[in-house]
Amino acid sequence: MSETTSFVLNGARVTSHANSDTSLALVLRNELGDKSPRIGCMLEQCGSCRVLVDDEPVFACTADLETVAGKRVETAAAIDSPVVQALLDGNAAQCGYCLAGIAVSAEALFRSHRAVGTRPARSDIVQALDAHLCRCGSQARILRLLEDVEDAS
Ligand code: FES
Ligand code: FES
Secondary structure, three states, X not given: OOOOEEEEEOOEEEEXXXXXXXXXXXXXXXXXXXXXXXXXXXXXXXXXXXEEEOOEEEOOOOOEHHHHXXXXXXXHHHOOOHHHHHHHHOOOOXXXXXXXXXXXXXXXXXXXXXXXXXXXXXXXXXXXXXXXOOOOOOXXXXXXXXXXXXXXX
């Protein structure tokens, strides 16, 4: 049976023809050509697949396509913000496999604080990064760069 699911991806309406229970990460990468959500564990254990759905960080590996019908999905590939710029300018990553997911979670955190005119504390950043594994051991550098993000509030 042919199914279609529409949502807004990085500002543009898109339609997927995959089954509604297909992993969002697989739809984004294999059908829609956005490779920025990385596939790691497919078990919500590494965070490399994370995307924003209506401004909330979501594990795209275990999110079914149907859960984003009619919603706004943002991937790291299209997020242009002080948070992402700080990570890029500071050479945050080593291999970089983890970084798109980390950027997504950090962006969600800073957006939520910006909305109420506050700045995330170090403990907030640590908590936001808790969902992410970095096999290269770059966490300390990433944390330091995020603590130094300008224009956070
Ligand atoms: S691939 Fe989604 S959390 Fe690891
Ligand atoms: S920089 Fe390699 S996994 Fe994080």
